[in-house]
Amino acid sequence: MGPIDQETEAACRRRGIVARFEDLLEAEPIPSITEIAASLGVSRRMLSECCKKSLGMSPSRYRRLRRMQLMHRALRDENPDLVSISAVAHRYGFRDLGRFAANYRTLYGELPSATLQRNRDVAERTPGSATRESFVIALTRCNEQAARRRGQGRVTGRALPACGLYRH
Numbered sequence: 001m002g003p004i005d006q007e008t009e010a011a012c013r014r015r016g017i018v019a020r021f022e023d024l025l026e027a028e029p030i031p032s033i034t035e036i037a038a039s040l041g042v043s044r045r046m047l048s049e050c051c052k053k054s055l056g057m058s059p060s061r062y063r064r065l066r067r068m069q070l071m072h073r074a075l076r077d078e079n080p081d082l083v084s085i086s087a088v089a090h091r092y093g094f095r096d097l098g099r100f101a102a103n104y105r106t107l108y109g110e111l112p113s114a115t116l117q118r119n120r121d122v123a124e125r126t127p128g129s130a131t132r133e134s135f136v137i138a139l140t141r142c143n144e145q146a147a148r149r150r151g152q153g154r155v156t157g158r159a160l161p162a163c164g165l166y167r168h
Helices: 003-024 033-040 044-055 059-077 085-091 097-108 112-121 132-150 157-163
Strands: none
Touching (some): 003 044, 033 044, 033 059, 044 059, 059 085, 059 097, 059 112, 085 097, 085 112
16 A cells, blocks of 8 residues: 555545534534544544644634524524524524624624524525535635735635634
8 A cells, every 4th residue: 555545545534524523513502622523533633633634724713613604594594583693692602792793794794683684674584595505605705805804816725714703
């Protein structure tokens, strides 16, 4: 078995870990990175390396962006008369509502209240219509905004973490 075969096996294993990682992010409440790594049977370091190579970002950042997508979907699809922004934000683990609102606006170009208001204005909703593609589109939009701020053209893949969300 040569080095090419070993790379292929490693890449295949990495893809499998990332696919299972993404499946675990569908759970509610979204588990912690430590819980996810334990469920996958890998170390946090291995999970981090797989995510960085496959997704171009850390598992924590991807998890935050995924929660933001779930939040956006909930505000867009749930009955606006029965849901509050703070209740949905807490459901998805957002505790600092001010930071959440600022990051939401950076990613989606509007405040959460505007998404909920638009939902209120729409008479007929299609629950569950958000797809994986909408998440990729949101990540791409975030990436392009970051590139424009840096004065660059369109960038791909590895630049996604530069979108400015959740800088600590």
